[in-house]
Amino acid sequence: MNRIHQKLQEDKKILSIYFTAGYPSLNDTVKIIQDLEKNGVDMIEIGLPFSDPLADGPTIQASSTQALKNGMTTALLFQQLKDIRKSVSIPLIVMGYFNPVLQYGVEKFCKECQEIGIDGLILPDLPLDVYQENYETIFKKYGLVNVFLITPQTSDARIRQIDTASDGFIYMVSSASVTGSQDGFGNNQETYFERIADMKLKNPQVVGFGINNSETFLQATKQAKGAIIGSAFIKFLTQHGVDKIGDFVKGIRK
C-alpha cells in the first residue's frame, strides 16, 4: 500500500499543499516540504515547472517562469529530492505538464520517482485514454498513483469512467476556472459538491482550485475528503518567503 492510500484511510480531512519547485529560490524545495510536514500538512504536490502551463492562472505561471529562470530542471528536482524520505513521511505527489515528462522519458521519470519515494503523479494534460493505452502499466510498475481531474462540466458517465480508472483519489476542480482565479464558493459549487457526493464514488475526492483560507477549506471538505491549496500558498511565499510557512498552515487549519 502506497502512502497516499494510507493517508486517505485516516479519519480526518486532508490538507494538501501545492508549491512550485525552484520558487522562490532554486534550493527552497526541501525546506518547504519539511516545514509543511512539520506544521501538519497531510500531503504535498511538488510542481514541476513548465514554460506553458495552460491550466494555471497568473500566480502559478509566474512562479513557474521564475523557477525556470532560477534554473530548475527535472534532473535537478530529482537530485534535490534524493534524500527526502530520510526526513519526510507524508505522501508526495509530482504535479506538472506532460511534455517535460515525455522528454525525460516516461519510464525513466517513473523509475526515478519510485527511487526517491514519490507516491503519485498529477499530469493534467495527459488524457485518460492515452494514459490507459500507453502509460498505465509503467506507472503501476513503479507504484505510482495517477490522479485524474474532474470539473463541474464533466458528465456523470465520464466521472464514472475516471473513477474506475483511478486508484487513489480524484482531483475535483471546484469550478470552471484556471488555478487561483476565484474568491469563495457560491451555490453552484455547493450543488456540484453535493452532486459528486451523491455519486458515491469508490475513490475519495480532494477539491482543488479556489481554496485560499480556512472558510473555503471547511466548505470544500464538508463533503469531500480533502482540499488542495496552491495559488494562495505561492502568494504567501512571494510575500513572506520560506521562513513563516507555519503561519500559513495555521491560518488554514485553525
Added chain:
Amino acid sequence: MNYNVDEKGYYGEFGGAFIPEMLYPNVENLRQQYLKIMAEPSFKKEFDQLLKDYVGRPSPLYFAKRLSEKYNTKVYLKREDLNHTGAHKVNNTIGQILMAKRLGKSRIIAETGAGQHGVATATVCALMGMECIVYMGEIDIARQAPNVARMKMLGAEVRPAKSGSRTLKDATNEAIRDWINNPVDTHYIIGSAIGPHPYPDMVTRFQSIISEEIKWQLKEKEGRENPDYVVACIGGGSNAAGTFYHFLHEKEVGIIAVEAAGLGVDSGESAATSVLGKMGIIHGCKTLLMQTTDGQITEPYSISAGLDYPGVGPMHAHLYKTGRAEFIAVTDDEAMQAGMVLSKLEGIIPAIESSHAFAILETRKFQPEEVVVFNLSGRGDKDLDTYIKYFKL
C-alpha cells in the same frame, strides 16, 4: 500511406488531444459534431455563399509570366491575397463561426500573432453579431498597431497576453485559459492547423477550398488538374494544409513546405521547426516543436510574425517524417528579396510570410515545362513598415 487524420485524431504518430479535463467537454463535443455539421446541406450552402459573395472566392489562379521567365519554369500564383481581409485566414474563420452558431455558442475567442487571424475573426464576428475577444501578445500589440485598430473598429476586444514571452504562443495559452474559464457559451476559433483534435483537421478542411479550386482552375489553364509541385509557407501551417490537402494522395504532385529560418537555421534566431524541433506536446497536440532538452518550449524568431510559432501542425509533422513533403528553410533576407522580386516583376506586394515561399525559386531548380503552384497566402499591406525599414524605402 494515409496522410489524413485517423479516427483517433492522429496523423501517424502526431496529433491527438492532450488537453486538461477542463477542456474535455467542449473539445469532445466538437469532435463528435464537426463532420456531421460540415456535411449538412444548410451548412454547406451558407459556407459556399459567404465564400463567394463575402470573401470573393474563387480566388484567381494567376500565371505569373515574368516570374516564370526569370526562373525558367511555369509559375502559378494562387491569389489568396485577394480575399476579403487580405489573406487565407478568413476561409477558416467563416467556417468556424458557422460551426460555433450551430453549436449554440454566443461568444468567440481567438489568438493572434501578427493580427491577421484576429482581424479575420473580428470580421466574421461583426458579420454574425457575436461577441469577440482576441488575445494578442503584448509585444505583438505594440508592433502590429494597424491590425489592433482594425480589430477594434470591427468591434472586437483585444486583450494583451502579458505572460511568458508575450507573443503568439502566450496569446494561445491565454485563449485556452479563457476557454477553461468560460466553457459553456464560448467557442475558440483557432487560427492555424494546430491544437487538439479535431482542430487541425477542421481547419485543414475549411482551408482545403484552396487546393479544390487549384484543381479545376489548373485544368482550365493547363488541361490537367495536378501541377508538378505545390508550394506554401508554413508556420503553424493552415495555408499550407489547405494548399496541399487535395494533392496529398496524388503521387505525381511534389509538396514543398517553406519554413522561416530567421537569421539562419543555426543562428539561435529561427523558426525552422522541422530542423530544430523534436516530438513533444504543444497547445494540446503531439507534434514537432522547438524545445529545450528539458521539454520547455522555446521562443522562435522570424521577421514574419505569421511564421513565428515554435511548432508545426501535426499533419505537417507527419508529412515531414514520412518524406511526403520536402521542407526548405528560408532566411529573413532571402524572403525580403523575394518579396521585392515579386513586387517588381508582377506588381504584387506579398505578405512576408508568402515571400518565404517564393524565395525557394532562387535555389530550388525546376524544369522549364514543370508547373509550380505557389500559394500567395496574403498581401503585403500589413508588412509595409517592415519592408520600409528593411529596404530603407
